[in-house]
Amino acid sequence: MTQRGTLGVAVIGTGRMGADHVRRIDEVISGARVAAVVDLDAERAKRLADGIEGCTAYSDAAAAMAADDVDAVLIASPGPAHEADLLTAFAHDLPVLCEKPLTPDAASALRVLQAEQKLGHRRVQVGFMRRYDAEYMKLKALLDGGSLGRPLMLHNRHRNASSPPGFTSANLINDSVVHEMDVTRWLLDQEITAVTVLRPRPSSNAPEGLADPQFVIFETDGGALVDVEMNVNTGFGYQVKAEAVCERGTARIGEEQSLVTETAGQWGGTIVQDFTERFADAYDREVQAWVDATRRGEVTGPSVWDGYAAAAVCEAGVRALTEGVRVEVEMIERPALYR
Amino acid sequence: MTQRGTLGVAVIGTGRMGADHVRRIDEVISGARVAAVVDLDAERAKRLADGIEGCTAYSDAAAAMAADDVDAVLIASPGPAHEADLLTAFAHDLPVLCEKPLTPDAASALRVLQAEQKLGHRRVQVGFMRRYDAEYMKLKALLDGGSLGRPLMLHNRHRNASSPPGFTSANLINDSVVHEMDVTRWLLDQEITAVTVLRPRPSSNAPEGLADPQFVIFETDGGALVDVEMNVNTGFGYQVKAEAVCERGTARIGEEQSLVTETAGQWGGTIVQDFTERFADAYDREVQAWVDATRRGEVTGPSVWDGYAAAAVCEAGVRALTEGVRVEVEMIERPALYR
């Protein structure tokens, strides 16, 4: 790649994810710099900006997006603020990396989709970062290569050491299983048509009233069956595993075996404790891919359509959880822009 | 164990399983001998008996069971013949190892159950041989030990290289998933209360009309959720795997790694091709355990109750498959003899 000038990025939102992206762009990513940080808390934004050469603090996203030295926007604000920020970015025709969820529900996601269609070209990459994980990328390449034949089933394990305070039964669907929704659609290149949520007797590790674990089943328009063990209070660590069962073989990812010890009557290794450890490289690769594509004048990666589809499947999932029945997913037809 | 005389065993049925048991008792098992072989095909029985010192051929099971040198009976005849053979054995109060299924349906299994109850003591060990597999035994011991806490979910994979001619969609439940039914009940020490069968689009390896693979879900009276990938035309081999997900950890079996090679750009090992290879040791251990217990005057292992329960769950499973709905399992209350 030839050097075409360093990309000036405005990072909107400076919570855990936003602050981490600021650090990433400042220290890890090639070809980009943090030109602006935006937070409603002006003090917080200023403290962050002060540590970075040529970086301006804003408390108003629109002002940041209007600045001359801002070439692109990374949205890491809370979900409910995404729609407004995206529309402002469209108004400036700025390239966007938008953290998931695109928006909190299917209706608002659909409005963003229609706004981007009106713009006439893709501007948004949605932050489904598992697509940038080295193991998922290998699995995707293997499935696409076709040597294993058509996928029949996809088994997923998604485990957290513990759930954050206030995490609800619906959060398991909207915040956690949403990753498997995107992974399913991307790996299989199929849409999800129905969701069922089964509830074993909750773990005694789970807070009172939380339906944890859940066992979630997707059906797809290609006839594949997908199951997800969603388990957010395992106590022992963070794990993401997937196994594709195809007509001529299986393929699985997610067993970490990089350092094996033998000691005190035990062989084995450690289990990572959270997603930042498991997916650090994927986040780096995601943002680098966005910077590279943006500097080439392209938009790649998960689209607004993917964000909308995830929102639609989430809505079906939450209903399936609440009502205890199989729920069909309702979506509009896929617009030409996203084919 | 002290030597208390060699056990004279009558083997009823000399098909694949029966002939294999004859060989096993003759060459592998300590403390037993084949005293009689029974087959409707008298010639076949005679050929087999001729190779074994002191072994008599019969075409009538009742005659064999009446013989003086027969101390115990191994039933390996076709399932529909089991009920009559079991009742005859009860009449002679002979210890029995009965190949699965106990009988072909819940009603006949219930009659056998009632007959054994009338006898007043257990006489039958049912041939659910996975309980004698070294890996399953380790998993059972770990779960019983309690260090992992209560089991929340049990994931199972049951794969065959190819299905035999004439294998029907119901055979996947009755002949294959039946093993997971027993394993579930035994590992968890819980009864199965409902069955659901999901059908992804069939593999193109499967014969026309066969619902293969199937994804079967059990609910248990302890609140556990159990899933079974039943997949009988994988092409690549025979695999049985299980993973228990508990409150404080997981445990899994079924990954064979006894010989690992690195060659031609690949690391890994071979996959066995059928159950005789995977479970040879389990069959040996099952029969040896039966002989040992019988010589001690005891009855251990899977009981007629386990055979009846499997039949009841199978009936629910076939209905769930056929009707596409969740089906609750109907069973009598557990009699005192089997508690």
Place this chain on the structure above:
Amino acid sequence: MTQRGTLGVAVIGTGRMGADHVRRIDEVISGARVAAVVDLDAERAKRLADGIEGCTAYSDAAAAMAADDVDAVLIASPGPAHEADLLTAFAHDLPVLCEKPLTPDAASALRVLQAEQKLGHRRVQVGFMRRYDAEYMKLKALLDGGSLGRPLMLHNRHRNASSPPGFTSANLINDSVVHEMDVTRWLLDQEITAVTVLRPRPSSNAPEGLADPQFVIFETDGGALVDVEMNVNTGFGYQVKAEAVCERGTARIGEEQSLVTETAGQWGGTIVQDFTERFADAYDREVQAWVDATRRGEVTGPSVWDGYAAAAVCEAGVRALTEGVRVEVEMIERPALYR
């Protein structure tokens, strides 16, 4: 196999190994029974014999071997007594399973070799039981099959949790590495021509004065290089691993992965604590193979030549350890009887 009468076995020596073989023949092995037990301690022999129907206690091995109901001999007495017991067995032309070592040194092993040659046919199977371990058997079959090409190197790990009281630096060679000597000769079908013993700084787990661990190197007449990590105070368990590095690939055994758990930040499994756990099946298979071959009138398995070769390599090994130099192995030419 047809039943040709049960083999009456005299077990000489009732220490740990002898008593275990008595139990094995009584409870596990098909086609054999314990007809006699022999121990200098007559009380001890009697206590053991009393528990077994038709078993006579002796304090004199020769008397036992002269008994009418003794068809074969299993020698599990201390090594220095083996030569006399073997010669007596030859006098009665009885089949023998002789625990390793054949005899304590190469000179006495050579005398036994010459005595068996005078007898004119093989009568002895030596107790190198690793040849009956399922994993080693797979490795042997793979190497013999030739798909990996010629073996270039063989890496071995041989680890014990702790050494028994009084274990000397020479015991590491004579009692432990002797297994790798036999495994090397058997797997590669080559003779060992030289031995070097390297001594890292001893582990602080090792008793004062014990050269532990040792790193032992064999050269073979086929140009292969073999290394052995001999490590008898690991603290963490018992492990035997081997990796053959061939011209077209590698193959390795010894990683136990039968039950994998994920708990408390760790994935992995347990390590067995001693050889009886690791090689229980190999011992069973060894004795069953000896009984089966004996009943067929054959002698198979490791021969007196193998016992002699091990003794010769051990002598070179101890000199290499003591003198800190590479020592060439001295052996007679292989007699026709053992080709």
Place this chain on the structure above:
Amino acid sequence: MTQRGTLGVAVIGTGRMGADHVRRIDEVISGARVAAVVDLDAERAKRLADGIEGCTAYSDAAAAMAADDVDAVLIASPGPAHEADLLTAFAHDLPVLCEKPLTPDAASALRVLQAEQKLGHRRVQVGFMRRYDAEYMKLKALLDGGSLGRPLMLHNRHRNASSPPGFTSANLINDSVVHEMDVTRWLLDQEITAVTVLRPRPSSNAPEGLADPQFVIFETDGGALVDVEMNVNTGFGYQVKAEAVCERGTARIGEEQSLVTETAGQWGGTIVQDFTERFADAYDREVQAWVDATRRGEVTGPSVWDGYAAAAVCEAGVRALTEGVRVEVEMIERPALYR
């Protein structure tokens, strides 16, 4: 890290490694840019420079190092040119990342060492990139943590699919085993005191006359014993593995298990084919660490002392290979600058 201006790097040498570093700094590394490329072949340098904004081509390293926009130097020229380039860099007091080997022999390495001492502060990071591999880093951290106790032995496997044309028996030591020399010194924090090279009968894959494989043994001043299987014509792929055997346990790295498939009677995964695939991340991390440290005004990583020590051990290794004997390593005492 705060932004302190982008580091202008002159890359000297544009062969395979040099060109790859140019690409890396241009596309991957944060905080640096390629300010100059140097090659004796002026056309080649110009072609490379033309693709990069603000990059000047030179055919003279000294001229590049004198340029105003060059803040640091990455030396990727052939080994014999390193000494002159390093001395020029010292003259300009420029930070250097010098690809291995530091220089081709211990005498010239010693001259560089003395020159840097005269400079009075460290300026050079030597390109032993395995220290930046994620797995080696974990192993190092574990050993340093002390939970496994003192390392007794270190087993290494270093395998290539095939050796490049003209590769000599000494190249196996100087170009390949040199990595294990550095890894040994770094992991154990001990110096190597003697080298022995054993030569099994060469693989028939190896070109006529090449001593391949070799089995190399290091002794260290801490009493550890280190073995290296160096095997450059395996045919099947590229592998680097290490196992530390310590007083209280073992730890091993190098088994890649990121994607496991089950197909056609085989389970397993692919083996990478060369070092660029295995160590791509390590190279990225190495250069980023150098850029980050340089921008902070620090020098970290492998030092000129490490480069000198590797050269001294290589010389002993080549003598051990040629003369077939154990050779002691000769080194000066470690200067204060490198303690």
